[in-house]
Amino acid sequence: MYCLHLLRCPVCHTAMEREGTILRCAHSHTFDIAKEGYVNLLRKKLAGDTKEMVQARRSFLERGSYQPLADTLNTLVSTYLHEQTSPINVLDAGCGEGYYLGRVQQSLPQQSCLLGLDVAKDAVRMAAKRYPSSSFVVANLKEQLVLADECIHVLLNIFAPRNPVEFARVMVPSGRLIVVIPGVEHMAQLRSTLPLLQIEENKQQHVVEQFAPYFTLLDVVPVSYELDLRGEEVQQLVMMTPNYWHLSDEARMAMNAIQALRTQIAFLCLVFEKKK
Numbered sequence: 337m338y339c340l341h342l343l344r345c346p347v348c349h350t351a352m353e354r355e356g357t358i359l360r361c362a363h364s365h366t367f368d369i370a371k372e373g374y375v376n377l378l379r380k381k382l383a384g385d386t387k388e389m390v391q392a393r394r395s396f397l398e399r400g401s402y403q404p405l406a407d408t409l410n411t412l413v414s415t416y417l418h419e420q421t422s423p424i425n426v427l428d429a430g431c432g433e434g435y436y437l438g439r440v441q442q443s444l445p446q447q448s449c450l451l452g453l454d455v456a457k458d459a460v461r462m463a464a465k466r467y468p469s470s471s472f473v474v475a476n477l478k479e480q481l482v483l484a485d486e487c488i489h490v491l492l493n494i495f496a497p498r499n500p501v502e503f504a505r506v507m508v509p510s511g512r513l514i515v516v517i518p519g520v521e522h523m524a525q526l527r528s529t530l531p532l533l534q535i536e537e538n539k540q541q542h543v544v545e546q547f548a549p550y551f552t553l554l555d556v557v558p559v560s561y562e563l564d565l566r567g568e569e570v571q572q573l574v575m576m577t578p579n580y581w582h583l584s585d586e587a588r589m590a591m592n593a594i595q596a597l598r599t600q601i602a603f604l605c606l607v608f609e610k611k612k
């Protein structure tokens with residue numbers, strides 16, 4: 337746990353210290369550090385992405401299918417870094433199995449602190465095993481975050497729950513928030529073939545309004561390309577998203593019957609600066 341100084345107890349929100357294989361706060365709430373190095377700070381068990389979803393996502397991402405997005409995020413973080421003089425703290429809120437944080441690490445100065453939070457324990461375990469120089473925590477993004485005030489310089493929020501009040505609390509003034517949402521054309525060909533969840537209308541506007549009290553929108557960076565998928569990759573792409581929970585038997589059969597498909601991939605990176 338390299339970022340221990342950033343963490344706060346989920347019960348009483350005081351700082352924590354490490355004692356062997358546990359973390360202990362000032363009021364003696366204790367949390368075990370898993371052998372993979374992550375810590376579980378969930379106050380009660382919550383259902384996150386399943387192991388099957390996490391494994392589908394890792395297989396899909398490791399082939400580089402979303403690398404253009406990872407590259408864009410690295411560029412955005414590097415741009416911010418040029419304005420900084422010292423190492424920075426990066427939080428991936430909703431880090432999943434760690435792919436994007438692992439990529440961002442490559443463009444950061446040493447001694448930077450990388451922290452990933454996710455509600456899915458299976459995802460956090462996989463992330464901690466793969467990226468041992470980052471810190472990973474099982475935590476709920478929808479309640480008070482297990483982090484100190486004003487300690488995060490860059491916050492990534494990639495297809496994950498958004499908590500504007502808490503994101504603002506944990507970020508330094510003028511810190512950079514990058515929210516990634518699907519573009520309107522995302523998976524268009526796949527959507528026209530299978531009955532998948534629809535992308536919320538006016539999502540971009542909705543997200544900007546959500547963050548407007550605390551953040552100024554600096555830029556909207558689209559990432560768009562076409563991707564050739566084999567059958568197995570189609571299944572992974574569907575199963576790594578919330579479609580996993582909503583697929584009928586009929587839709588699943590239709591999905592499994594697809595041999596190959598070329599589909600549009602489209603993301604929007606919304607770049608915000610925290611208001612002073």
Ligand SMILES: [Zn+2]
Pocket residue numbers: 345346347348349350361362363364365
């Ligand atoms: Zn405590």
